[in-house]
Amino acid sequence: MKLARVTGSVVATAKHPAFDGQTLLLCEVIAPDGIATGEEFLAVDRAKAGVGDHVLVNQEGNGARQVFGLKPTDKLPIRSVIVGIVDHADEGALGATPR
Amino acid sequence: MRLGRVIGTCVASRKSDGLDGVRLLLVEPLDSARRPTGDPFVAADTVSAGPNELVYWVGAREAALALETHFVPIDAAIVGIIDEIDAAGPRARAFVRGRDDVPGGGAHGAR
Numbered sequence: 001m002k003l004a005r006v007t008g009s010v011v012a013t014a015k016h017p018a019f020d021g022q023t024l025l026l027c028e029v030i031a032p033d034g035i036a037t038g039e040e041f042l043a044v045d046r047a048k049a050g051v052g053d054h055v056l057v058n059q060e061g062n063g064a065r066q067v068f069g070l071k072p073t074d075k076l077p078i079r080s081v082i083v084g085i086v087d088h089a090d091e092g093a094l095g096a097t098p099r
Numbered sequence: 100m101r102l103g104r105v106i107g108t109c110v111a112s113r114k115s116d117g118l119d120g121v122r123l124l125l126v127e128p129l130d131s132a133r134r135p136t137g138d139p140f141v142a143a144d145t146v147s148a149g150p151n152e153l154v155y156w157v158g159a160r161e162a163a164l165a166l167e168t169h170f171v172p173i174d175a176a177i178v179g180i181i182d183e184i185d186a187a188g189p190r191a192r193a194f195v196r197g198r199d200d201v202p203g204g205g206a207h208g209a210r
Contacts, residue, residue, distance in 0.1 A: 008131065008186025012155065014146045015179035016165050024100075024179075025154070026131055026186055039155055040130050042100040042155050060160040077157050077165030077178055078146075 002018075002057045003089060005030050010042060018076055025049060025082065027057060032091040043080035056084035076096050100155045100178070101136075102129045109141045117171035124148060124155060124177060126145050131186055142175035153181040 004027040009011065012024065020044040022044045029039040034054070041059075046067050049055045057080055064078045065071070101107035107125035122144040128136045135151075135202075145165045148154050154177045156162075163169050 008184055010155070010181055011183040011185070012179040012181050014148075016145050018165075019179055026184060040136075042102065044100075059166070061159065064161070072204070075164040075169050077161045077176060078100070079157055079159060079161045 001057060001083070003030050003032065003086060004028060004041075004043070004057050004082075005034070005036070006051050006053045006055055007040075007052050008051060016077055018078055022078075025051075027080075027082070028053065030054065032089040041080055043082045044078055044080045047082045047084050049082050049085055052087070054086040054089075055082045056086055057081065058083045100157050102131065102132070102181070103127060103142075103154050103156050104129055104175070105150055105152050105154060105177070107150070108137060115172050117168045118173070121166060121171075121173070122147075126154070126175070126177065129153075131184060140175055143173045144176050144177045146177055146180055148177050148180055155179045155181060 006025050007028050010024045024042050025045050027043050030041045043057050048057040059080045061079050062072055064081045065076045067081050103126040105124050106127045109123040123141050124144045125139050126142045127139045130136050142156050156175055156177045158175050163171050163173040165176040165178050
């Protein structure tokens with residue numbers, strides 16, 4: 001999963017039906033210290049995240065289908081799903097050597 | 100899912116089974132400031148996107164799942180046309196203003 005910060009929201013009227021009723025948020029990938037890496041993506045919000053929140057993003061289709069309560073064989077063209085709000089991430093915790 | 104812009108079409112008369120009738124478009128991947136982030140690629144269109152439209156697309160196996168016939172060799176699909184980005188990040192704010200020159204912007208200097 002990726003650590004990211006929510007930087008905005010996106011409005012789309014013409015979209016695949018799988019996105020109906022879903023909130024699509026603009027996110028930027030961050031390092032554990034909160035510095036943006038430069039990578040951006042869009043994710044469906046399933047954790048009631050807001051702009052500025054640090055979030056945990058699952059970027060894989062089977063996990064997305066699971067979050068949506070679907071079977072692995074169901075069709076869902078969604079990969080990136082916000083699955084958690086991050087309180088803090090501590091690089092170097094547990095005595096680990098930081099980068 | 101990521102942002103992109105439709106920069107053209109792609110026509111292939113001989114293609115893999117299951118791809119008949121699938122509209123193929125050329126997409127330039129963009130960041131929220133509308134700056135290209137990589138090389139253009141071909142994506143299946145599921146939303147009847149038009150030229151120059153700002154879209155979002157999905158990659159990998161999930162791209163094929165956007166199509167009617169879903170066991171097909173497709174690794175990118177346009178799944179939405181973007182009307183508006185309500186953005187708070189520095190690069191995203193620049194997009195809203197329609198600016199290209201972003202102080203402190205660029206791939207790694209956003210904040």
